[in-house]
Amino acid sequence: xxxxxxxxxxxxxxxxxxxxxxxxxxxxxxxxxxxxxxxxxxxxxxxxxxxxxxxxxxxxxxxxxxxxxxxxxxxxxxxxxxxxxxxxxxxxxxxxxxxxxxxxxxxxxxxxxxxxxxxxxxxxxxxxxxxxxxxxxxxxxxxxxxxxxxxxxxxxxxxxxxxxxxxxxxxxxxxxxxxxxxxxxxxxxxxxxxxxxxxxxxxxxxxxxxxxxxxxxxxxxxxxxxxxxxxxxxxxxxxxxxxxxxxxxxxxxxxx
Amino acid sequence: xxxxxxxxxxxxxxxxxxxxxxxxxxxxxxxxxxxxxxxxxxxxxxxxxxxxxxxxxxxxxxxxx
Numbered sequence: 001x002x003x004x005x006x007x008x009x010x011x012x013x014x015x016x017x018x019x020x021x022x023x024x025x026x027x028x029x030x031x032x033x034x035x036x037x038x039x040x041x042x043x044x045x046x047x048x049x050x051x052x053x054x055x056x057x058x059x060x061x062x063x064x065x066x067x068x069x070x071x072x073x074x075x076x077x078x079x080x081x082x083x084x085x086x087x088x089x090x091x092x093x094x095x096x097x098x099x100x101x102x103x104x105x106x107x108x109x110x111x112x113x114x115x116x117x118x119x120x121x122x123x124x125x126x127x128x129x130x131x132x133x134x135x136x137x138x139x140x141x142x143x144x145x146x147x148x149x150x151x152x153x154x155x156x157x158x159x160x161x162x163x164x165x166x167x168x169x170x171x172x173x174x175x176x177x178x179x180x181x182x183x184x185x186x187x188x189x190x191x192x193x194x195x196x197x198x199x200x201x202x203x204x205x206x207x208x209x210x211x212x213x214x215x216x217x218x219x220x221x222x223x224x225x226x227x228x229x230x231x232x233x234x235x236x237x238x239x240x241x242x243x244x245x246x247x248x249x250x251x252x253x254x255x256x
Numbered sequence: 257x258x259x260x261x262x263x264x265x266x267x268x269x270x271x272x273x274x275x276x277x278x279x280x281x282x283x284x285x286x287x288x289x290x291x292x293x294x295x296x297x298x299x300x301x302x303x304x305x306x307x308x309x310x311x312x313x314x315x316x317x318x319x320x321x
Contacts, residue, residue: 015321025319040320041288043262043313046281051316055286058317068320076293083295084288084315155321205321 001200002178003036003093003147004125010035011195012225013066013180014218015205022057024214029061032218038095038203039065041085051088066127068095073108075115082119094119095149095182095203097129105155105183109136113143120144129182132166134173141177148174149182149203152194156206158186161193171198188217188224195228196236260311273312274301287316 001008014034019025029037039058044051058065067085072078075098082094098115100108107130116126120143127147128140137148150170153159161167162184171179178201181194185204194202202225211217258267261280270276273289273296289296290313296304 015319017319017321019319038320040318041315042318044282044285044287044316045262046285049285051318052286054319055317070320080290080293080295084290087295087297088286088288088315088317 001180003127008035008064008201009033010222010225011201011229012191012221013038013201013203014208015203016058017205018209019214022054025209026057026061028208028214028218029063031215031222032208033222034063034218036064036066037061038068038205039089040068040070041081041088065089065091066093066095067091068129069097071099072097073099075111075118078111078115079118082115082124083122086124092123092125093127094124095127095129107131107151109133109139112136113139116140116145117143127180132163132170134170137170137174141174147178147180149180151183152181152190153184155183157184158207159184160186160190161197164193164197167194167197167199188220191221192224192228192231195225196231198232201225257306257308259306259309262312262314268306271305272302273304273306276306276312277301277314282314285316287314289314 001011010033012032012034013036014029014032015038016025067089069078069081072081078098096115098108098111099105112128112130116128119126126145127149128145129149130136132150150167153162179199180201180203181199182203185191185202185207191202208214208217258265268276268279270279292311
Protein backbone atom coordinates (compact mmCIF):
# COMPACT_ATOMS: atom_id res chain seq x y z
CA UNK A 1 0.00 0.00 0.00
CA UNK A 2 1.02 3.60 -0.50
CA UNK A 3 1.38 6.12 2.29
CA UNK A 4 2.21 9.59 1.01
CA UNK A 5 4.11 8.22 -1.94
CA UNK A 6 5.96 5.51 -0.05
CA UNK A 7 5.25 1.87 -0.79
CA UNK A 8 4.72 -0.28 2.28
CA UNK A 9 4.88 -4.06 1.89
CA UNK A 10 2.59 -5.07 4.75
CA UNK A 11 -1.04 -4.02 4.94
CA UNK A 12 -1.18 -4.64 8.67
CA UNK A 13 -0.16 -1.87 11.06
CA UNK A 14 0.29 -2.73 14.70
CA UNK A 15 0.06 -0.83 17.97
CA UNK A 16 2.76 -1.26 20.59
CA UNK A 17 0.82 -0.75 23.82
CA UNK A 18 -0.36 -3.16 26.51
CA UNK A 19 1.81 -6.16 25.63
CA UNK A 20 2.74 -8.52 28.47
CA UNK A 21 6.45 -7.80 27.95
CA UNK A 22 8.84 -6.07 25.55
CA UNK A 23 9.99 -9.49 24.31
CA UNK A 24 6.45 -10.50 23.38
CA UNK A 25 5.95 -7.13 21.70
CA UNK A 26 9.02 -7.73 19.52
CA UNK A 27 7.95 -11.29 18.70
CA UNK A 28 4.43 -10.14 17.85
CA UNK A 29 5.74 -7.44 15.51
CA UNK A 30 7.85 -10.04 13.73
CA UNK A 31 4.98 -12.55 13.52
CA UNK A 32 2.60 -9.92 12.17
CA UNK A 33 4.92 -8.93 9.35
CA UNK A 34 4.00 -5.32 10.11
CA UNK A 35 6.36 -2.70 8.73
CA UNK A 36 4.76 0.17 10.60
CA UNK A 37 3.94 0.36 14.31
CA UNK A 38 2.22 3.12 16.22
CA UNK A 39 3.91 4.91 19.09
CA UNK A 40 3.03 7.74 21.41
CA UNK A 41 4.45 10.34 23.80
CA UNK A 42 4.00 10.78 27.52
CA UNK A 43 5.61 12.71 30.36
CA UNK A 44 9.12 11.59 31.18
CA UNK A 45 10.47 11.68 34.73
CA UNK A 46 14.01 12.94 35.16
CA UNK A 47 16.57 10.16 35.33
CA UNK A 48 14.19 7.43 34.20
CA UNK A 49 15.04 7.29 30.48
CA UNK A 50 11.97 5.12 29.98
CA UNK A 51 11.38 6.71 26.60
CA UNK A 52 14.88 5.90 25.41
CA UNK A 53 14.50 2.26 26.53
CA UNK A 54 11.23 1.88 24.64
CA UNK A 55 12.67 3.59 21.58
CA UNK A 56 15.65 1.20 21.62
CA UNK A 57 13.25 -1.77 21.62
CA UNK A 58 11.38 -0.43 18.60
CA UNK A 59 14.57 0.34 16.71
CA UNK A 60 15.76 -3.23 17.23
CA UNK A 61 12.74 -4.45 15.26
CA UNK A 62 13.66 -2.31 12.26
CA UNK A 63 10.08 -1.17 11.62
CA UNK A 64 8.94 2.35 10.84
CA UNK A 65 7.00 4.28 13.42
CA UNK A 66 3.76 6.17 13.13
CA UNK A 67 3.39 8.55 16.10
CA UNK A 68 -0.13 9.23 17.31
CA UNK A 69 -1.81 12.03 19.21
CA UNK A 70 -3.84 9.65 21.36
CA UNK A 71 -5.60 11.25 24.29
CA UNK A 72 -5.71 14.72 22.74
CA UNK A 73 -9.07 16.43 23.10
CA UNK A 74 -8.36 19.80 21.50
CA UNK A 75 -6.82 21.11 18.30
CA UNK A 76 -4.06 22.89 20.18
CA UNK A 77 -3.17 19.81 22.21
CA UNK A 78 -3.09 17.62 19.12
CA UNK A 79 -1.03 20.09 17.07
CA UNK A 80 1.54 20.60 19.85
CA UNK A 81 1.77 16.85 20.43
CA UNK A 82 2.33 16.30 16.71
CA UNK A 83 5.08 18.91 16.64
CA UNK A 84 6.80 17.24 19.60
CA UNK A 85 6.40 13.81 18.01
CA UNK A 86 8.01 14.96 14.79
CA UNK A 87 11.09 16.11 16.66
CA UNK A 88 11.40 12.96 18.78
CA UNK A 89 10.62 10.38 16.12
CA UNK A 90 12.01 12.17 13.08
CA UNK A 91 9.03 11.62 10.80
CA UNK A 92 6.43 13.83 9.15
CA UNK A 93 3.82 11.11 9.53
CA UNK A 94 1.26 11.64 12.25
CA UNK A 95 -1.73 9.52 13.14
CA UNK A 96 -3.95 12.40 14.11
CA UNK A 97 -6.51 11.79 16.82
CA UNK A 98 -8.68 14.55 18.23
CA UNK A 99 -11.07 12.84 20.59
CA UNK A 100 -14.54 14.31 20.95
CA UNK A 101 -16.49 11.89 23.10
CA UNK A 102 -15.24 10.38 26.31
CA UNK A 103 -17.37 7.23 26.24
CA UNK A 104 -16.90 6.17 22.64
CA UNK A 105 -13.61 7.98 21.96
CA UNK A 106 -15.27 9.13 18.76
CA UNK A 107 -13.16 11.68 16.88
CA UNK A 108 -14.11 15.35 17.06
CA UNK A 109 -14.43 15.75 13.30
CA UNK A 110 -14.52 19.55 13.43
CA UNK A 111 -11.33 19.67 15.46
CA UNK A 112 -9.79 16.97 13.31
CA UNK A 113 -10.26 19.00 10.14
CA UNK A 114 -8.81 22.12 11.75
CA UNK A 115 -5.80 20.27 13.18
CA UNK A 116 -5.23 18.56 9.82
CA UNK A 117 -5.24 21.93 8.08
CA UNK A 118 -2.67 23.39 10.48
CA UNK A 119 -0.41 20.34 10.38
CA UNK A 120 -0.59 19.91 6.60
CA UNK A 121 0.47 23.54 6.23
CA UNK A 122 3.46 22.75 8.47
CA UNK A 123 4.55 19.88 6.23
CA UNK A 124 3.08 17.00 8.19
CA UNK A 125 1.66 13.99 6.38
CA UNK A 126 -1.54 13.33 8.26
CA UNK A 127 -3.18 9.95 8.69
CA UNK A 128 -6.50 11.06 10.11
CA UNK A 129 -8.35 8.92 12.61
CA UNK A 130 -11.91 9.64 11.58
CA UNK A 131 -15.35 8.12 11.23
CA UNK A 132 -17.02 6.99 8.02
CA UNK A 133 -18.61 10.45 7.66
CA UNK A 134 -18.25 11.43 4.01
CA UNK A 135 -18.62 15.18 4.57
CA UNK A 136 -15.81 15.20 7.11
CA UNK A 137 -13.75 13.07 4.75
CA UNK A 138 -14.25 15.60 1.95
CA UNK A 139 -13.11 18.40 4.27
CA UNK A 140 -10.07 16.41 5.35
CA UNK A 141 -9.07 15.86 1.74
CA UNK A 142 -9.59 19.57 0.99
CA UNK A 143 -7.10 20.53 3.70
CA UNK A 144 -4.45 18.09 2.50
CA UNK A 145 -5.10 14.70 4.06
CA UNK A 146 -4.35 11.75 1.78
CA UNK A 147 -4.74 8.84 4.20
CA UNK A 148 -8.06 8.39 5.96
CA UNK A 149 -8.38 5.99 8.86
CA UNK A 150 -12.05 5.46 9.64
CA UNK A 151 -12.96 3.54 12.75
CA UNK A 152 -14.41 0.08 12.49
CA UNK A 153 -15.99 0.59 15.92
CA UNK A 154 -14.89 2.35 19.12
CA UNK A 155 -11.26 1.99 20.14
CA UNK A 156 -10.66 -1.18 22.12
CA UNK A 157 -14.24 -2.41 21.73
CA UNK A 158 -13.43 -5.44 19.57
CA UNK A 159 -16.81 -5.05 17.89
CA UNK A 160 -15.48 -5.20 14.34
CA UNK A 161 -17.03 -3.18 11.53
CA UNK A 162 -20.12 -1.46 12.94
CA UNK A 163 -21.10 0.30 9.74
CA UNK A 164 -20.20 -1.76 6.71
CA UNK A 165 -22.44 0.36 4.50
CA UNK A 166 -20.63 3.53 5.58
CA UNK A 167 -17.21 2.00 5.02
CA UNK A 168 -18.26 0.72 1.61
CA UNK A 169 -19.55 4.18 0.68
CA UNK A 170 -16.27 5.77 1.77
CA UNK A 171 -14.31 3.31 -0.36
CA UNK A 172 -16.50 4.10 -3.36
CA UNK A 173 -16.22 7.86 -2.83
CA UNK A 174 -12.44 7.95 -2.54
CA UNK A 175 -11.04 5.36 -4.93
CA UNK A 176 -7.68 7.15 -5.14
CA UNK A 177 -7.06 7.62 -1.42
CA UNK A 178 -5.34 5.21 0.93
CA UNK A 179 -8.02 4.03 3.34
CA UNK A 180 -7.14 2.08 6.46
CA UNK A 181 -9.60 0.75 9.01
CA UNK A 182 -8.40 1.75 12.45
CA UNK A 183 -9.92 0.81 15.80
CA UNK A 184 -12.46 -1.74 16.91
CA UNK A 185 -10.91 -4.75 15.21
CA UNK A 186 -11.22 -7.71 17.57
CA UNK A 187 -10.57 -10.88 15.62
CA UNK A 188 -8.94 -11.73 12.31
CA UNK A 189 -12.28 -12.11 10.50
CA UNK A 190 -12.94 -8.40 11.17
CA UNK A 191 -9.66 -7.51 9.48
CA UNK A 192 -10.40 -9.82 6.56
CA UNK A 193 -13.79 -8.16 6.13
CA UNK A 194 -12.19 -4.71 5.96
CA UNK A 195 -9.77 -5.95 3.33
CA UNK A 196 -12.59 -7.59 1.34
CA UNK A 197 -14.26 -4.15 1.21
CA UNK A 198 -11.20 -2.89 -0.63
CA UNK A 199 -9.47 -1.07 2.19
CA UNK A 200 -5.71 -0.79 1.75
CA UNK A 201 -4.93 -1.91 5.26
CA UNK A 202 -5.94 -2.22 8.90
CA UNK A 203 -4.43 -0.86 12.08
CA UNK A 204 -5.01 -2.74 15.30
CA UNK A 205 -3.53 -2.92 18.72
CA UNK A 206 -5.46 -4.45 21.63
CA UNK A 207 -6.68 -7.39 19.54
CA UNK A 208 -3.11 -8.67 19.46
CA UNK A 209 -1.62 -7.21 22.64
CA UNK A 210 -4.40 -8.45 24.91
CA UNK A 211 -4.90 -11.85 23.28
CA UNK A 212 -3.95 -14.84 25.38
CA UNK A 213 -1.16 -15.59 22.92
CA UNK A 214 -0.25 -12.28 21.24
CA UNK A 215 2.35 -13.81 18.94
CA UNK A 216 -0.06 -16.42 17.55
CA UNK A 217 -2.74 -13.77 17.16
CA UNK A 218 -0.31 -11.50 15.32
CA UNK A 219 0.31 -14.26 12.81
CA UNK A 220 -3.43 -14.93 12.53
CA UNK A 221 -4.00 -11.29 11.65
CA UNK A 222 -1.19 -11.37 9.12
CA UNK A 223 -2.86 -14.27 7.34
CA UNK A 224 -6.34 -12.76 7.52
CA UNK A 225 -5.20 -9.44 6.05
CA UNK A 226 -3.47 -11.25 3.21
CA UNK A 227 -6.51 -13.47 2.65
CA UNK A 228 -8.90 -10.53 2.64
CA UNK A 229 -6.82 -8.55 0.18
CA UNK A 230 -6.45 -11.56 -2.09
CA UNK A 231 -10.21 -12.11 -1.99
CA UNK A 232 -10.90 -8.47 -2.83
CA UNK A 233 -8.72 -8.74 -5.90
CA UNK A 234 -10.38 -12.02 -6.92
CA UNK A 235 -13.81 -10.43 -7.57
CA UNK A 236 -15.97 -12.15 -4.91
CA UNK A 237 -19.35 -13.71 -5.68
CA UNK A 238 -22.27 -11.35 -5.09
CA UNK A 239 -24.74 -12.41 -2.38
CA UNK A 240 -28.28 -13.33 -3.49
CA UNK A 241 -31.53 -13.92 -1.67
CA UNK A 242 -32.45 -17.35 -2.99
CA UNK A 243 -30.53 -20.57 -3.43
CA UNK A 244 -28.82 -21.43 -6.68
CA UNK A 245 -27.72 -25.05 -7.14
CA UNK A 246 -23.98 -25.43 -7.26
CA UNK A 247 -24.25 -28.95 -8.66
CA UNK A 248 -25.52 -29.01 -12.27
CA UNK A 249 -29.00 -30.52 -12.58
CA UNK A 250 -28.68 -31.31 -16.30
CA UNK A 251 -28.45 -35.07 -16.80
CA UNK A 252 -29.71 -35.93 -13.34
CA UNK A 253 -31.37 -39.39 -13.17
CA UNK A 254 -35.16 -39.41 -12.89
CA UNK A 255 -35.74 -41.44 -9.73
CA UNK A 256 -38.67 -39.70 -8.10
CA UNK B 257 12.63 30.63 40.37
CA UNK B 258 9.64 28.37 40.66
CA UNK B 259 8.32 26.65 37.54
CA UNK B 260 5.96 23.77 36.92
CA UNK B 261 7.50 20.69 35.29
CA UNK B 262 5.18 17.90 34.23
CA UNK B 263 2.59 19.08 36.72
CA UNK B 264 4.92 19.48 39.68
CA UNK B 265 6.21 22.71 41.18
CA UNK B 266 10.01 22.81 41.20
CA UNK B 267 12.68 25.38 42.03
CA UNK B 268 15.46 25.96 39.51
CA UNK B 269 18.43 28.28 39.25
CA UNK B 270 18.59 27.98 35.48
CA UNK B 271 17.66 30.95 33.32
CA UNK B 272 16.96 29.08 30.09
CA UNK B 273 15.02 25.97 29.19
CA UNK B 274 18.16 24.14 28.14
CA UNK B 275 19.90 24.91 31.42
CA UNK B 276 16.82 23.86 33.38
CA UNK B 277 16.71 20.50 31.59
CA UNK B 278 20.32 19.85 32.55
CA UNK B 279 19.73 21.01 36.12
CA UNK B 280 16.71 18.73 36.44
CA UNK B 281 18.61 15.68 35.19
CA UNK B 282 17.28 15.39 31.65
CA UNK B 283 20.69 16.03 30.08
CA UNK B 284 20.91 13.90 26.95
CA UNK B 285 17.47 12.29 27.33
CA UNK B 286 15.35 11.65 24.24
CA UNK B 287 12.64 14.20 24.93
CA UNK B 288 10.55 16.94 23.41
CA UNK B 289 9.52 20.07 25.24
CA UNK B 290 6.69 22.57 25.43
CA UNK B 291 6.53 25.75 27.47
CA UNK B 292 3.17 27.23 28.36
CA UNK B 293 1.57 24.79 25.90
CA UNK B 294 3.71 25.84 22.93
CA UNK B 295 6.23 23.44 21.38
CA UNK B 296 9.85 24.51 21.86
CA UNK B 297 12.19 22.83 19.36
CA UNK B 298 15.48 21.48 20.63
CA UNK B 299 17.36 24.17 18.73
CA UNK B 300 15.43 26.90 20.55
CA UNK B 301 15.87 25.63 24.09
CA UNK B 302 19.03 27.62 24.76
CA UNK B 303 17.35 30.82 23.56
CA UNK B 304 14.21 30.41 25.61
CA UNK B 305 14.39 32.44 28.80
CA UNK B 306 12.31 31.02 31.62
CA UNK B 307 9.99 33.11 33.74
CA UNK B 308 8.56 32.53 37.18
CA UNK B 309 5.53 30.25 36.93
CA UNK B 310 6.26 28.87 33.46
CA UNK B 311 4.62 25.55 32.78
CA UNK B 312 6.93 23.04 31.12
CA UNK B 313 5.99 19.72 29.61
CA UNK B 314 8.73 17.17 28.98
CA UNK B 315 7.67 14.11 27.04
CA UNK B 316 9.35 11.04 25.63
CA UNK B 317 8.46 8.03 23.45
CA UNK B 318 6.13 5.43 24.84
CA UNK B 319 3.90 2.63 23.64
CA UNK B 320 0.90 3.64 21.58
CA UNK B 321 -2.11 2.17 19.83
